[in-house]
Amino acid sequence: MSSFALLIIYFLSINTPEICGSDAGIKITTSLHGEAYLQYSFRKDSERLPEYMVSQVDFNSPAVNLLLGKIAFDATSWKGEFSMMSGTYSRDNLAHEIGILKNINSMWLSYAPSETMDILAGIYSSHIGVESPIGKECLVPTRSIVADNSPYYESGIRIRHQANNATYAIHLLNGWQRSSIDSLGILPAIGYEYSANTEQLNYRFSGFIGKISHDTSDGIRYYQHLGATYQIDPNFIVSASLDIGMQQKKEIQAWIFAPLIMGQWSLNESLKAHGRLEYYHDPEGMIISSLSGLSGFGYSMGIDWSYSNVILFRAEWRQIHAMRDNQDVNIMGIHAQWAIMNEL
Secondary structure, three states: OHHHHHHHHHHHHHHOOHHHOHHHOOEEEEEEEEEEEEEEEOOOOOOEOOOOOOOOOEOOOOEEEEEEEEEEEEEOOEEEEEEEEEOHHHHHHOOOOOHHHHHEEEEEEEEEEEOOEEEEEEEEEOOOOOOOOOHHHOOOOOOOHHHHOOOOEEEEEEEEEEEOOEEEEEEEEEOOOOOOOEOOEOOEEEEEEEEEEOOOEEEEEEEEEEOOOOOOOEEEEEEEEEEEEEEEEOOEEEEEEEEEEEEEEOOEEEEEEEEEEEEEEEOOOOEEEEEEEEEEEEOOOOOOOOOOOEEEEEEEEEEEEEEOOOEEEEEEEEEEEEOOOOEEEEEEEEEEEEEEEEEO
């Protein structure tokens, strides 16, 4: 059902009346994005990544991480977007959502009362992190531990102000990466964000304060992210982040600490090399509560080959070392990522 809906979204604009074109001052964009992968694990007793990971998780057989269809419109002051998805990413990361919300990637509408301010409401991309669930937008083909354990999306209201090269935003949210509203109501939370950019440097200071469940033993979560991307020269780009957080869980003061650095080097127009170093320390299970905490170190390295702007083939060697239980994960992966866009 969800795959059929994705095809409808992509082909919807082909027969859109001309009134929706540029003559009416409305631009409609449709896109279809896909990611297939094949990963081989050197641990014979494992069929997937540890359960605290949600992106590119399956081993030893071809799989689709993400199939995403999107339609968006831009009418000067008004903008909107709707997108649906399927794949192993949505299967695992949206398992807690209700009904069709398990396949909704975005569904929002925004209004700009002035050139420097806009108000958005709905389901939209998270304001935390330097990585995206869409592989082509990331320096490396797989996601880090901290990315898979912080919000990729959120629902609520965003009020944003832009001044020169800086952006300020406040987010009134329904919990921690949550679109559904159950019989117990919303989970009140607030997000904040400051970002700025220069010709070579982009950086963001963002955070979250709020409830993450209706369980009274779960206290308020405080989460802070600092991320930056630096274009050292036309061929070399580096992205780094630091995430810290704390939360009262039952009678324990839980906390996390997660530094990350990634880089990508263009060898020529078609070839790029990439790598990542990461550390994730969640000793009391603040976020990775399915385990008795996690203290893990990881690295990856690989190479990309692009065929035009549509198709990208990526190879990566990745290791995650869980230092508490000595359960190493060693993976060799091949990824194919593609995107098709149509504008009216």
